Structure formats: C-alpha cells, structure tokens
Amino acid sequence: MTSANSVFQIKTIHEKDLTGQKRDQLVQWFEDEFGYIPLKWAEPQWYVLAFNDSELIGRVGIIDRLILVADQQICIGGISGVIAKNEWRNNGIGKKLMAEAVKAIKDKLNVCFGLLLCRKEVSGFYEKLGWKVNDFPTTFEQPQGKMVFPNLTMTYSCEGAFFPNAPIDLNGLPW
Numbered sequence: 001m002t003s004a005n006s007v008f009q010i011k012t013i014h015e016k017d018l019t020g021q022k023r024d025q026l027v028q029w030f031e032d033e034f035g036y037i038p039l040k041w042a043e044p045q046w047y048v049l050a051f052n053d054s055e056l057i058g059r060v061g062i063i064d065r066l067i068l069v070a071d072q073q074i075c076i077g078g079i080s081g082v083i084a085k086n087e088w089r090n091n092g093i094g095k096k097l098m099a100e101a102v103k104a105i106k107d108k109l110n111v112c113f114g115l116l117l118c119r120k121e122v123s124g125f126y127e128k129l130g131w132k133v134n135d136f137p138t139t140f141e142q143p144q145g146k147m148v149f150p151n152l153t154m155t156y157s158c159e160g161a162f163f164p165n166a167p168i169d170l171n172g173l174p175w
C-alpha cells in the first residue's frame with residue numbers, strides 16, 4: 001500500500017557490506033528496469049537504498065572516480081541506476097535517495113561534484129534537484145575502445161564549487 005504519507009527508510013551502505021543475495025538483487029533490478037544495454041558498466045562502491053520495512057523499494061549506486069574535464073583531473077561521485085519501485089513512484093523516494101546520495105558524495109567520498117548519465121525524459125527530475133546538463137560530449141571506455149555517450153550528462157556542484165562546462169572523459173567504464 002503506497003500513499004503520500006508512506007514511510008520509508010534510507011540507508012547508505014558500502015558494497016562490501018552487502019550480502020551476495022542483495023548484490024544480485026540490485027544488479028537484477030538494474031537490468032530489469034533499463035533492459036539490456038550493450039555496454040560494460042562500472043560497479044558502484046556505495047549504494048543508497050530505500051526500504052519499506054525489509055522490502056527494497058529504491059536504489060542509487062555511487063562510483064568513486066577521477067575524471068578528466070578538458071584535461072583537468074576532477075574527483076567526482078558518479079550516480080548510477082536511480083530507481084524507485086514502480087508502485088512507490090511519486091512519493092518522494094527518488095528525491096530523498098538523491099539527497100542522501102549527494103550527502104554520501106560529500107561525507108563518504110569527500111568530494112563536491114556529482115555526475116550522472118541519463119535520458120532526456122528524466123532530466124527534469126534531476127534539474128529540480130539542482131543538477132545541470134553539460135553541453136559537451138562525454139567519452140568513456142569499453143573493451144572495444146573509447147565511446148561517446150549518446151544521451152545527456154548532468155553534473156552537481158556543492159555550494160561554492162564550479163563544475164566546468166567542457167568535454168568530459170570518464171576515465172574508465174560508464175555508470
């Protein structure tokens with residue numbers, strides 16, 4: 001049963017502290033939600049998870065990465081696989097997960113920039129939370145070589161920090 005008054009709990013957890021079963025559940029959920037995408041993805045080091053009692057109802061992965069922005073090295077938290085369970089959507093879970101993910105980027109990774117890759121249809125969700133579209137191409141590594149991301153790249157900057165609007169090299173696998 002879900003409603004605007006639904007109560008849910010948010011937990012930030014290192015991937016090393018996940019049970020094998022929970023890790024498999026998170027990977028499966030990512031594949032079920034986004035379908036088969038023929039790319040090799042980076043594994044998150046951290047997860048922000050939403051629960052209703054013991055039921056997993058939301059997830060975000062966080063990747064610790066040093067990227068290159070116009071050849072300048074910048075440490076960022078990469079946000080991956082933002083999902084609220086279908087029947088729980090529009091209850092503020094996505095917003096709360098993203099707020100906790102930004103907090104984890106600051107507190108656990110000790111960095112002040114976030115970066116995510118997304119489809120145009122969802123960019124409005126992130127824009128409402130202060131994320132900005134980067135206007136330049138984003139490249140990343142795949143086993144067959146470098147590729148350019150075909151959709152949007154969005155970045156988040158902590159108060160007082162400025163993320164350059166310039167070409168980005170993820171310096172590894174995408175998320």
Ligand SMILES: CC(C)(COP(=O)(O)OP(=O)(O)OC[C@H]1O[C@@H](n2cnc3c(N)ncnc32)[C@H](O)[C@@H]1OP(=O)(O)O)[C@@H](O)C(=O)NCCC(=O)NCCS
Pocket residue numbers: 033081082083084085088089090091092093094095096117118119121122123124125126128
């Ligand atoms: C995107 C998603 C995580 C949002 O989660 P949610 O729990 O439904 O979002 P919230 O209830 O916290 O919504 C927060 C705000 O964003 C808005 N919003 C939600 N989805 C939106 C979208 N696709 N586009 C624009 N705004 C959106 C809500 O209306 C709400 O606005 P308000 O604060 O003015 O009331 C969820 O719809 C989802 O899991 N989608 C499928 C997976 C997906 O596409 N993830 C993104 C991958 S890049």
